[in-house]
Amino acid sequence: MSQRSKNHHxxxxxxxxxxxxSKQEIWHSRRGEDGLFEAPKLRLIDKTFKLRNYYTVEVxxxxxxxxERRFYGPIDDxxxxxxxxxxxxxxxxxVPTFSGRALTSLQRVVLEMTKRTPDFVAAYVDETKGREFVEELLADTSGELLDEDRVVLQKELGNAARLREYGRQIRVTATVRESDDVHEALVPFQARWVMSRGxxxxxxxxxxxxxxxNGGHNGLANPDAEIWMPVSPKVCLVxxxxxxxxxxLRVDDSTANIRQFxxxxxxxxxxxxSHSPELLESLTGKKRIEPSLVRETS
Known part of the structure; x- marks a missing residue:
């Protein structure tokens, strides 16, 4: 356990x-505390899009x-x-095509990609979820909660780190739980490729x-719903x-639609x-920080 992975992409x-x-660097920008994107910087990819212990659970x-190893590892593989x-x-x-079991695998991987990010369920809710969990246990009047356990839980209400651990356990378990209803809803979806030729x-x-x-809610039950996942600067899986x-099977995308997306x-x-600092500058409204001035390694 001492060798467990702690930095989770x-x-x-x-x-x-x-x-x-390059194989190691990407132009990157993240939102600051003010909610605005920071100036784009060239960063090492093993330092971007990650959080410490984001998928850690207690066993x-x-x-x-x-x-991280047994659920997301196979997805990354x-x-x-x-x-x-x-x-x-x-x-x-x-043009690549997917059908049968290959299509089912693709559908499920894309679904997991929509869920695995903090943008789906923010990490900062862990403490809130953990507090709600402990408060629900303490509110139980059935008599199943032992007095000594009640004392421990009362103390943990004041322990933010422990509350985050509880909340993280709830979040991660819920995120990776499979749903037959969701899998069934994915069945009609086919793989198409949208390309940028310009x-x-x-x-x-x-x-x-x-x-x-497409004008309605983005749930899978919406007959007009689509899932878009760019897999390169010029190719988007839909x-x-x-x-x-x-x-x-392949559709050439317009300049206006790519910008809107x-x-x-x-x-x-x-x-x-992005590979393009100019593209990030146009989206963030901030000039890049040149690598000669600052090299981000953490």
Whole structure:
């Protein structure tokens, strides 16, 4: 347990590399305490889109990285295998297609990408959730709570760190819990590819995969709902209902739509990144900090 992973990436490094300047660096901006994006900086990808102990849970009373290793690890491995195959197909002039079990796997991975980020359930709610949990236990009058346990819980109401641990356990457990209803709702969705053929590029954000309602709510029950997940500056995977097979496997996106998507993605995300500092400057309204002046390593 002493060797457990403590720094957890919610945007996999394998995906970051598709948007990076090099294998190790990416232009990046995050929101400050004022809610505004900071000036873009060139950062190491192993230092971006991560939080300490974000997926840590307790197993038999001991802090464990089991969720990071056994749940998100296989998802990251999947992306590390599938993304190169996707781009190899495009390089050969073949549009990648998914069906059967391959499509089901893709659907479920994209779904998990929508949930794994702090933009889905913010980490700062952990203490609040933990406090609610402890208060509910203390409010139980059934007599099942032992007096000595009640004393411990009363003390823990004043222990912010312990409340965060309780809340984190609740958040992580709820996030990774599978739902048959949700999986069933994903069945009609097909994989399509939206491409940028011009100079405009998609950004990478901490939200990664975004549900878009097209005028309605963004829940999967909305027949017009789509899930957009950029997988490179020029390629965006879209899950969409297309029972009549009317939507081409590949669609060229317009400059205006890419800009609209980027603006929306930035507006609902706490962090954004790109290979292009100019793109981040245009979205943040801040001039980049040149690497010669500041090199961010943490």
């Amino acid at each position: 919610y945007v996999p490094q394998v995906l970051q590399r598709r948007f990076a300047v 038999d009373g001991v802090s464990s990285d089991v969720v 999947y992306l590390g295998k599938v993304l190169p195959e996707v781009f190899e197909s495009f390089d050969r002039g073949v 100079t405009h590029s998609y950004i990478l954000t901490s939200r990664m995969a975004m549900r878009i309602g 899950l969409v209902r297309d029972a009549g097979r009317k939507i081409p 980027n603006e929306y993605a930035a507006s609902v995300s706490r962090e954004i990144a």
